[in-house]
Amino acid sequence: MDPFDDGQVAAWHAVYERSQTHDRTFPNPWRLAEAHAGLREPGRRRRLLAFCGVVDGVVVCSGALSLPQLDNLASAVLAVDTEPSLRRRGYGAAMLAHLEQRAAAEGRTLLNAETFYPADAPVDGAGHDNADFLSNRGYAFGLGDVHRRLELPPEPGLLDRLADEAAPHHPAYQIRTWRGPAPDELVASFAVISASLMTEAPLGEVEREAEVADVAVLRDDEALQEKQGRVPYISVAVDRAGTVVAFTTLMTTVHEPGRGYQWGTVVDRAHRGHRLGIAVKAANLRALQQHDPPVREVFTYNAEGNAHMVAINDALGFVAVERLGEFQKRT
Secondary structure, rough: OOOOOOHHHHHHHHHHHHHOOOOOOOOOOHHHHHHHHHHHHOOOEEEEEEEEEEEEOOEEEEEEEEEEEEOOOOOEEEEEOOOOHOOOOHHHHHHHHHHHHHHHOOOOEEEEEEEEEEEHHHHOOOHHHHHHHHHHHOOEEEEEEEEEEOOOOOOOOOHHHHHHHHHHOOOOEEEEEEOOOOOOOOHHHHHHHHHHHHHHHHOOOOOOOOOOOOOOHHHHHHHHHHHOOEEEEEEEOOOOOOOOOEEEEEEEEOOOOEEEEEEEEEOOOOHOOOOOOHHHHHHHHHHHHHOOOOOOOOEEEEEOOHHHHHHHHHHHOOOEEEEEEEEEEEE
């Protein structure tokens, strides 16, 4: 697909969006403007390729291939979405095979895919169409995530109480919050801890390398977020040396004014045990409420085995609404 052809992108996105929202209570697909920016200017961290499966001039299936460019160079992320009314005709299988061929041509041998299934499904989604589609084609279940939702505003006084309870455990740290790009004086250490997210979070049986920590790449990512109409809220814990040792990100978007998305949260291993995780998350939610009160719900994902983070989100009031399975295939 030509990412600069508005008609092609719109047709590709329409199938993707209908697929992603089909039979789901709380879907969260990329909006069209977000997809436009991501496809046209993905930055240095990855290449993004998009594909349309067409039958008789009609797009029946959409595909996407994400190719890391700085790390994880043997990996690719594949995504397939089929028009809901046209499933079980082999279109999705044909698209997946095409994506696998393109990944192989790029020298990628570790293929990653993920899919949703209901909250009451087994952890690995066995018996559900989406999970079976992948497992029947050689993809092994690697990690189960739980999709959670938080209604806002929180119970009165909850965030203050949680922050006050945590504060005596980290007197040597400063909690700071900002909207948008990272402050210059913190960006170097923020880039380092941000890059650790993909390997510090529980991996289950998933193979994954650490991301490259690079300030210029982080600034690229921030610029892309701005083009997509996204505004991040970030809270960090800073030690006495001025180093960011914990962070959490909440992402808002002009395309969904009532929603927020809890992205990553990481506490450096050397600084754990000081309740910095709950401190930064409470501070960030408080900032979101102060600056963007129209947001009435926040969504997040947790690895099911991440007991500490699940406990924090339970304390904040998040409720499980769906499952997400991460699958891999080695070729």
